[in-house]
Amino acid sequence: MTLEELTRQAMRIHDLYDELNRRERGRVWTREEFMLGFVGDVGDLAKLVMREEGAREVAGGRAALEHELADCLWSVLVLAHHYGVDLEAAFGRTMTELDTSIRARLPDPDPADAARPDTSADSRARRTSTVGENPGSGPGPAGAAATGHWTEAEPPAVSRTVLAGTPGVLLDQTDQDALSIDRMLHDPATGNRMAHRVLIPMATAADVPALAAHPDGEVGDLYQQLAGAGLSLSVTEQVTARTPYPDEQAALGLPDTGPLLIAYRITADADTGRPLLCEEWRAPAATCRFTYPVTPTKPARRPPESE
Structure with missing residues (x-):
């Protein structure tokens, strides 16, 4: 369930509480009362955590702990909605700030371990194919005919996520933490929209570390930071399609449930094969075209002529 879906469910319960309070009390809860209720839930949660750690006796067991955690999440979602806080964006910013702050206070690594060859970033980046753009240079994968002038429809949203599904498999990091940078691209001339996501495993x-310092910068800069760290880069792209989910249909403004085209670009360390970063594009198939010219590595030999 996405954060948006959780918020919708939380506000549905909120509205039911409003209806109940009007009938029983003649008025709805104020924001201050919501906050006081949240404080009470946190107090109950503290008792249950102490029980889990053997510090006190409290009835309820594991089910009560799960209930109070969900209650606290409900309060956070409702308060964020009341005060117009984009919780996903705020969470992403806060986690990035904490990550940078904590790393700054950790001991520096051994300089011998951090030593890297002093080479040009441009000369170290290479592709496994000569087709298309340089990594991160355009609005779509190397073979995508992404026509039009693409702009960001809204500021990038940075969050911390757990890798799952296809990206987790392609990065060989399933169930591991990653930074997720989500953008919604828009072509004002046609009205077409395209979702773009960068996943950076922790x-x-x-x-x-430069990747975590400014993950929402230009995508091309991320590749330059990888190459500048002395890594030789190789790129593999995969394309698939499926029926869009309801939230994707709404976000992309799809009039129907036509197929959604999804492209993944996996950037790896060319020397070790270790996946480093994943870009993902999602767009209506009707607005996209992929062309992948194939250049032979050797001239084709003509068959011998018969006499």
Whole structure:
């Protein structure tokens, strides 16, 4: 369930509480009362955590702990809605700030371990194919005919996520933490929309701290930071399609449930094969075209002529 879906469900319960309070009390809860209720839930949660740690006796067991955690989440979602807080964006910013702050206070790594060859970033980046653009240079994968002038429809949203599904498999990091940078691209001339996401495994960010410092910068800069860290880069792209989910249909403004085209670009360390970063594009198939010219590595030999 997405954060948006959780918020909708939380506000549905909120509205039911409003109806109940009007009938029983003649008025609805104020924001201050919501906050006081939240404080009470946190107090109950503290008792249950102490029970889990053996520090006190409290009835309810594990089910009560799960209930109070969900109650606290409900309060947070409702308060964020009341005060117009984009919780997903705020969470992403806060986690990035904390990550940078904590890393700044950790001991510096051994300089011998951090030593890298002093080479040009441009000369170290290479592709496994000569087709298309340089990594991160355009609005779509190397073979995408993404016509039009693409602009960001809204500021990038940075959050911390757990890798799952296809990206987790392609990055070989399933169930591991990653930074997710989500953008919604828009072509004002046609009205077409395209969702773009960059996934940076925390293991990659630990090796190249500059990635975590400004993950929402230009996508091309991320590749330059990887190459600048002395990594030779190779790129593999995969394209698939499926029926869009309801939230994707709404976000992309799809009039129907036509197929959604999804492209993944996996950037890896060319020397070790270790995946470093994943870009993902999602767009209506009707607005996209992929062309992948194939250049032979050797001239084709003509068959011998018969006499």
